[in-house]
Amino acid sequence: MEPKEDFKRVEDMALTPVTEIDIRELAEIFDELDVYMSVYLPTASREDEAANRAFVDARRRAIEVALPQDLKESFGETMAMVDDHLFWRPVPGERGRIVFASAPHRLLHVYRIGIDPGRTMVLDTSPFLLPLAKLRDDYMDYGVLLLDSKEARLFCVRSDVPLEMNHLSTDLMNKHKKGGWSQMRFNRLRKGAIKSFLSEVVEDVQESCSRHKTRGIVVAGPGDAKNQLVEMLPAEMGKKVLGIVDLSIDTPEKNIVEVGDEIALADERARSIERAEELRAEIRKGGPAVRGVEATRDALSTGRVNVLVLLKNASVPGWICERCQLLEARKKPQETCPTCGGPTSPVDVVEELYELAERTGAEVEFVEEDACLASSEGVGALLRY
Numbered sequence: 001m002e003p004k005e006d007f008k009r010v011e012d013m014a015l016t017p018v019t020e021i022d023i024r025e026l027a028e029i030f031d032e033l034d035v036y037m038s039v040y041l042p043t044a045s046r047e048d049e050a051a052n053r054a055f056v057d058a059r060r061r062a063i064e065v066a067l068p069q070d071l072k073e074s075f076g077e078t079m080a081m082v083d084d085h086l087f088w089r090p091v092p093g094e095r096g097r098i099v100f101a102s103a104p105h106r107l108l109h110v111y112r113i114g115i116d117p118g119r120t121m122v123l124d125t126s127p128f129l130l131p132l133a134k135l136r137d138d139y140m141d142y143g144v145l146l147l148d149s150k151e152a153r154l155f156c157v158r159s160d161v162p163l164e165m166n167h168l169s170t171d172l173m174n175k176h177k178k179g180g181w182s183q184m185r186f187n188r189l190r191k192g193a194i195k196s197f198l199s200e201v202v203e204d205v206q207e208s209c210s211r212h213k214t215r216g217i218v219v220a221g222p223g224d225a226k227n228q229l230v231e232m233l234p235a236e237m238g239k240k241v242l243g244i245v246d247l248s249i250d251t252p253e254k255n256i257v258e259v260g261d262e263i264a265l266a267d268e269r270a271r272s273i274e275r276a277e278e279l280r281a282e283i284r285k286g287g288p289a290v291r292g293v294e295a296t297r298d299a300l301s302t303g304r305v306n307v308l309v310l311l312k313n314a315s316v317p318g319w320i321c322e323r324c325q326l327l328e329a330r331k332k333p334q335e336t337c338p339t340c341g342g343p344t345s346p347v348d349v350v351e352e353l354y355e356l357a358e359r360t361g362a363e364v365e366f367v368e369e370d371a372c373l374a375s376s377e378g379v380g381a382l383l384r385y
């Protein structure tokens with residue numbers, strides 16, 4: 001499928017959370033020819049910039065040599081289109097850049113992101129999405145609620161960039177002088193004031209969480225207010241608490257993200273281990289699950305996959321027919337497709353399976369390590385039926 005007209009997205013200055021990039025739309029796009037360029041670069045430091053220039057130059061030469069004559073011109077045009085965008089000065093907080101481009105299809109996407117995406121440059125028949133997909137799996141948005149008994153700050157952390165959504169505070173009992181009350185009465189009033197402040201915070205958090213799709217929320221702060229708040233959360237919200245940590249109320253944003261990341265990433269790891277276990281269990285008892293490239297490919301192409309489970313480092317060489325999308329693993333491409341006579345090209349079969357999953361609305365889970373998956377080339381799927 002060709003991209004929609006004027007498929008051009010260039011954010012001059014703003015950072016884009018990886019969760020905001022429309023990967024589904026990108027997964028729809030492909031051509032019979034190698035006309036889509038995908039570039040991932042780290043942009044955090046000066047050294048990165050020098051290394052990026054050397055890397056892009058070397059890749060440009062290597063791609064050019066390998067291209068057939070009739071594609072060299074469009075490749076040159078695509079390079080001219082992206083050149084500036086690759087080496088723009090980074091904006092504050094930017095740690096990486098992702099560019100998808102094709103001059104023949106007038107496609108140009110430039111994303112500045114807050115995380116390091118590694119260094120990749122690929123010219124292919126479709127945008128290369130696996131690195132982005134892995135980032136999205138690790139860096140799903142999450143919330144951090146930092147609070148004590150009289151102040152609460154709610155952050156949404158998107159691709160390592162913290163946005164302060166809300167700041168609530170109360171002066172509790174300061175408007176009344178302690179004098180004149182018995183200690184007991186003062187304590188009782190104070191407790192009541194804290195409780196009503198915390199219920200206000202709960203409402204706030206609920207409202208924010210219903211507006212944003214997040215992995216969950218980290219509750220942090222000094223003292224006991226955070227535990228009190230967690231107890232007050234409705235059951236549905238309670239399930240979204242990723243962790244409770246001790247943290248000073250004036251912790252700088254950078255450290256809030258560090259602490260939050262550790263907890264959010266641990267949660268992501270636990271979820272992928274659960275998925276891998278579920279897959280193993282279904283396979284053991286002959287339930288709706290498959291493993292291995294061929295079985296997974298067939299399930300995907302008939303729309304039966306609920307969750308595609310991939311080992312993070314999985315990579316299987318093979319070829320695809322650029323016309324009918326026939327996909328074969330572990331074989332050198334045939335000159336033309338045996339089914340439809342269309343042009344073929346060598347591919348990483350895992351990338352193709354990923355794109356197929358996106359197009360058919362399947363969920364995708366990346367797993368760090370798993371012996372069962374490893375024995376089936378890192379590929380498996382939980383099926384709808």
Ligand SMILES: [Zn+2]
Binds near residue numbers: 323325339
């Ligand atoms: Zn074909």
